[in-house]
Amino acid sequence: MADITIKLPDGNTREVPAGTTVGGLAAAIARGLAKKAVIGSVNGVERDLVWELQDGDEVAIITADSERGLFTIRHSTTHVMAQAVLDLFPGATFAIGPPVENGFYYDFELPPGPDGRPGTFVPEDLERIEARMREILAESQPFVRDELTNERAREVFADHRFKLEIIDGEADDPTSATESGLVRTYENPPAEPSPNPPFHGYPGFIDLCRGPHVPDTKSFLGHFKLMRIAGAYWRGDEKNPMLQRIYGTAWATKAELDEHLHQLEEAAKRDHRRLATELDLLSFPEELGGGLAVWHPKGGIVRKLMEDYSRGRHAKGGYEFVYTPNIANGKLFEASGHLGFYEDGMYPPMEMDNGTYYPKPMNCPGHNLIFGSRQRSYRELPLRLFELGTVYRYERSGTLHGLMRIRGFTQDDSHIYCTPEQAHDEIRSLLNFVLSVLRAFGFEDFEANLSTRPAKAETVGTDEGWAEATENLRAALEAEGLEYEVDEGGGAFYGPKIDVKVKDAIGRTWQLSTIQYDFNMATRMGLEYVGEDGARHTPIMLHRALFGSIERFFGVLLEHYAGAFPTWLAPVQVRVLPVRDDHDAYAREVVDELQAIGLRVDWIDASEKLGNRIRKAKGEKIPYVLVVGDDDVAARTVGVNPRGGEVERGVSLDAFAQHVADEVDDQQHVS
RNA sequence: GCCCAAGUAGCUCAGUCGGCAGAGCAUCUCACUCGUAAUGAGAAGGUCGACGGUUCGAUUCCGUCCUUGGGCUCCA
Numbered sequence: 212m213a214d215i216t217i218k219l220p221d222g223n224t225r226e227v228p229a230g231t232t233v234g235g236l237a238a239a240i241a242r243g244l245a246k247k248a249v250i251g252s253v254n255g256v257e258r259d260l261v262w263e264l265q266d267g268d269e270v271a272i273i274t275a276d277s278e279r280g281l282f283t284i285r286h287s288t289t290h291v292m293a294q295a296v297l298d299l300f301p302g303a304t305f306a307i308g309p310p311v312e313n314g315f316y317y318d319f320e321l322p323p324g325p326d327g328r329p330g331t332f333v334p335e336d337l338e339r340i341e342a343r344m345r346e347i348l349a350e351s352q353p354f355v356r357d358e359l360t361n362e363r364a365r366e367v368f369a370d371h372r373f374k375l376e377i378i379d380g381e382a383d384d385p386t387s388a389t390e391s392g393l394v395r396t397y398e399n400p401p402a403e404p405s406p407n408p409p410f411h412g413y414p415g416f417i418d419l420c421r422g423p424h425v426p427d428t429k430s431f432l433g434h435f436k437l438m439r440i441a442g443a444y445w446r447g448d449e450k451n452p453m454l455q456r457i458y459g460t461a462w463a464t465k466a467e468l469d470e471h472l473h474q475l476e477e478a479a480k481r482d483h484r485r486l487a488t489e490l491d492l493l494s495f496p497e498e499l500g501g502g503l504a505v506w507h508p509k510g511g512i513v514r515k516l517m518e519d520y521s522r523g524r525h526a527k528g529g530y531e532f533v534y535t536p537n538i539a540n541g542k543l544f545e546a547s548g549h550l551g552f553y554e555d556g557m558y559p560p561m562e563m564d565n566g567t568y569y570p571k572p573m574n575c576p577g578h579n580l581i582f583g584s585r586q587r588s589y590r591e592l593p594l595r596l597f598e599l600g601t602v603y604r605y606e607r608s609g610t611l612h613g614l615m616r617i618r619g620f621t622q623d624d625s626h627i628y629c630t631p632e633q634a635h636d637e638i639r640s641l642l643n644f645v646l647s648v649l650r651a652f653g654f655e656d657f658e659a660n661l662s663t664r665p666a667k668a669e670t671v672g673t674d675e676g677w678a679e680a681t682e683n684l685r686a687a688l689e690a691e692g693l694e695y696e697v698d699e700g701g702g703a704f705y706g707p708k709i710d711v712k713v714k715d716a717i718g719r720t721w722q723l724s725t726i727q728y729d730f731n732m733a734t735r736m737g738l739e740y741v742g743e744d745g746a747r748h749t750p751i752m753l754h755r756a757l758f759g760s761i762e763r764f765f766g767v768l769l770e771h772y773a774g775a776f777p778t779w780l781a782p783v784q785v786r787v788l789p790v791r792d793d794h795d796a797y798a799r800e801v802v803d804e805l806q807a808i809g810l811r812v813d814w815i816d817a818s819e820k821l822g823n824r825i826r827k828a829k830g831e832k833i834p835y836v837l838v839v840g841d842d843d844v845a846a847r848t849v850g851v852n853p854r855g856g857e858v859e860r861g862v863s864l865d866a867f868a869q870h871v872a873d874e875v876d877d878q879q880h881v882s
Numbered sequence: 883g884c885c886c887a888a889g890u891a892g893c894u895c896a897g898u899c900g901g902c903a904g905a906g907c908a909u910c911u912c913a914c915u916c917g918u919a920a921u922g923a924g925a926a927g928g929u930c931g932a933c934g935g936u937u938c939g940a941u942u943c944c945g946u947c948c949u950u951g952g953g954c955u956c957c958a
Contacts, residue, residue, distance in 0.1 A: 316953095331886065441953030442885025449955045453885055456953070484951095488893070497931070497949050553958055573958065607883055608949095610956065703958070727958095754958095791915045817915055826919035840917050852918060860917080 215266035227264070234260030234426070237272045247274035249283050249431055250423040257283075259356060259423040275431055275463040285310035286386065287354065287425045288344075288435050288461040293317050294399055294416035295343035296457070297409045300330070304409075305418075306373040306445055306454055307384045313471060314435075314460035318443055320373070321455060332455050337437040340457070344435075347428050352399040352415070354424035364394035367410050367417065373445065374419055382446055387419035395421050399428065434468040435461035478717060481773040483766040484613040490774055490831065492782075495613075502611040502618030504762065509782035512811070514765060516780050518599055520651065520879065521623050521758070528644055530597035530625060535577025537601060541567040546736055547576035558603050574600035575729075575754060578626040579736045582750075587740040592750065593629035593637050599761070600624045614766030621761045628738070628750040635683045638726065641755060642687040645711055645724045648757050651879060652768060653777060656714035659693050660722075661685060662701035670704045672730030680728040680751075681707045705731035715771040723764060727754040775832040775854060778871065779878040785871065786828045787814035787849075790821060790840035797844040801837060801864060808872055825852065835871065 214226040217236060227239055233251030237244045237260070251258050252271040257279065264270060273279045289308040296319055297303055308317030321330030359367065361378060368374040376382040378394055387395065397420040404414035425431045437459045445451040462468040479485070487493050492510030499505065506514055522532070541560060544550040549557070549572060558570040571577065578596045587594070601621045610616055629637050646657060661684055664670055664677045684707055688695045695709075702708055706728030712720045729752040732738075739747045758764035768776070778784055785805055789798040798814045805812045815824050821838065828836045838850035842861065849867055850860045 329885095334887075439952055440886055443954045444884075447955075449884065453954075455885075458953080495950085501949065549958070556956085556958075575958090604957085607956065609883065609885095609954080611950090616957080705958090788918085790917050793915085820914090820916060820921055821918060822916090823920050824918090829919055836918080838918060842917085850917070858918060 215264065215268075217264055218267070218269040220269075220271045229266075231264050232260060233258055233262045233264065233270065233272070236264060236270055240272070244272055244274070247276065247280075248272045249275050249280040249425055252279075257423050259354070260426050261356075262423075280431075281463055282310050283423060283425060284431045284463055285315040285461045287428070288432050288459065289315035289317050290354070290397065290399065290416070290418055290420070290424070291344050291347050291428055291432060292340065292437070292457060292459060293319075293418060294347055295340045297416065298405070299336075299339055299343055301407060301409075303330075304371045304373060307377075307382075307386070308418075309384075309386050314438070314458060316441075316443075316456050316458045318373075318445070318454040318456045320452070329452070330455075332440045332457065334440065337440070337457070341437050345433075347399070347401075348432055349429070350402045351427045351429035352401060353427045354422070355398040355400065356422055356424075357396045357398060358393040359396055361392065361394060364396070364419070367396075367412055368419070369411055370409065377419055384419065387421055394419060397422055397424055431463065432461070434463065434465050435459050436468065436472070474717070478719075478770075481717070481770045482613075483615075483769040486769050486774040487614075487766075490782075492769070493614075500618075501608060502606060502616070504614065504617065504619075510765070512782050513776060513780050514761060517652075517758070517761060517765065517768075521599070521648070524644075524648055524651075525597045525625070528595075530595040533578065533581055533596045533598050535571070535574060535580075535598060535600065537603075538568045538570050539577065541569055543576045543580070544569055544572075547573075547579070547732055548735055549573060549576065556604050556606070558605050570603035571600075572602050572604045574598055574602065574622060574624045575626055575732060575752075576736070578624075579732065579738060579752075582626075582628055583736065583738050587628075587750075589630055589740055589742045589748075592740060593627050593633050595625055595627045597623075597625040614762045617760070617762050620763065622756050623758045623761060624754075624756050627753040627755065628733070628740075629753070630740075630742070630748070631679070631751055634680070634751045634753075635686065637753070638683050639687045639690050641726060641753070642691050642693070642709065642711075645726070645755075645757050646691060646693070649711070649713060649723065652764075653771065654713040654715075657693055658712045658714070658720065659688055659695035660698045660701065660710045660712070661688060661695050662698040662703075662708045662710065664702055664707060665700045665704060670702075671734075672706065676730055677707065680730075684709050684726070684728075703727065705729045713767075715767065716773070719770075721767045723759050723767065724757045725755065725759065728752075729754055775834075777878050778834045779875040781832070781834050782811065783813055783831065783833050784810050784875075785812040785835045785837060786831075786833045787812065787837045787839060788821060788824050788828070789814070789817050790838060792817050794839050794841070794844060798839050801839060801849060804864060805868055805871075808868055810868075810871060810875075829854070835867075837867070 213229050215229050217225050217227055219225060227236060234248060237248035248260060250260060250273045252273055253262060253268050275284065293305050293308055300321055302322035304320050306318040308315065324330050364378050365375060368378065377384045377387060396417050398413060398417040399415055401415035408414055410417050437457055439458050441456045441458060442453045443456040445454055460471055462471060490509060491507050493504050493506045495504050541550060553572060557572045560567045560569050581596060599621050603619050606616055606618050627637060663681055688709065708725055708727035710722050711724035712722045714720050733749050733752040738750055740750050742748045787798045787801050789795050795816060802812045802814050825836055832854065834854045836852040838852065843849055847864050848861045849864055850858065851862045851867060852858045
């Protein structure tokens, strides 16, 4: 047979016999490669290992340790799960099942139960499904690719209404795109034909799918675990029926699976809700109502330090401090437009004899009243109004999540009013300011999103206004050297925005800060300034928050630090432990001296053994534990046991005090 | 709001096939006075999330509601 020539990613070519497959090519290159090969990329399109190559094809072998290889493993695993569910639940049907980060899911509809309502999975079902999946794996069923005509596909999937919608193009399934009038499928022929096959004309499982897949259910699969059951709306629309989704995680090796499960445990240990309870920082009393928190003294002091720091930075940054009330007459929110757009998300009104009042969901209308309280000149712009403003939003009950999504929260909110000429420089310095403040809280890694104009008809503002605003935001991102992704059409109807995200200590990203243009509200509320030309102009209005919400930011910090706040933020910075009762007097002296320089210090007497008192202090994640005994009383020293460090005996009290004072000072002066 | 699950002492959790409610830690008291991650003894602590129903009897079974968790949808 004649040879064909294949181009490889390194630029070399290779002659192989005609009829060679992707898998055959991998074997021809190296045995190790063939072993790891999951799929191949042929002329930029991913193909199964059994795909036959043509002369001149450009081919790259995709291995199990690559992102795309892992993606394929997850994708194939979800097919196996669907087969298992259809086996175990006669009459069940399925919708879509893509690979996702760390795993996969599939959405199912179970036949109705005796009460006529659609069936649901129970947690024990996951074990049964997983056991059935392992049987399917053991059968080593091949993944067989085919292309059917629409008519044929409609027959095969006649009992599967969601698949029919996909075949008809009414529903989108990213893993089963159709091409040239043909419907692509993958079949897993079973060892024994099913007594009641759920598909017409096939003995076992078949799915709409563009592939590619691992060669068979025995290869590469098996390092998976079904994680949880969830409800999910068909086509993501809450008006559609709710399906039963099963999430699973899948990896190329057992070690990776174990590592992932271990990381989930680690993340659970730093869950801010758990730490908030353990460290006595704050709580969500049931009596208070859902999504509302009370701050205990230890959480309160951290919050106060965050607020003090924020105020200090804003004072230096040219902001002016304002206060607006927590409730306002509904007319204000009519004027601002909030009542029209977001009434459902607002706490219900209070009817008073002189009007209808609402808890404020936003601070901007109040700030706009301050701007509009007298005639403004271009000479006083940019005007930066700042408030730690507490707002109330009636978040839907199912969306609440600890401090991350809460109904009453405080924004470090500012509205900046400037002229169009000032906007460019203002945004640049603003972004710099944002990053500088975030760095002080221990964040190093930043990413950003630049969200641009949504569909034009749904937006306000001029083409030029949008273009210029978007360019100003982009220029600021580039000036700061910040990596960013453009979220096309992701802006609000009233303007484009930058969202700043931080990466925490275990690599998760959190969206925190936001900088938003607003072409809408200044006009709606009739805000004007007199320009150099003596004419009236509408100011550019920017909304911005650094922490976003103090509650949420605190939650992120708590998880970032796993509860071990840096010294400048720690509720208790130093704990003094006298060895015996007769060291109490000196312990008090140490406390007094450290308190005198502004440190937060406490002490615990010797009614418990020293070892246990140290253990408790470590549990509270106190940065410094000082032990004072006979030697120290005599020499005015302390034994220093720092968090995460080595014990040092005989440190002079003055030197220790200076060390901690310097540390606190350094931590707050990050540029 | 929708689907699933959970709610028992301050915390973490066991338990009751319907019959006086349990542990560890924390708390309090007493003793111990100790040099770097758990000293001992004792005490106290509960409307078993709330309200209805079934029952001689409900923390347990049923229903409704509330709160929380995992998702979906939403997030000015």
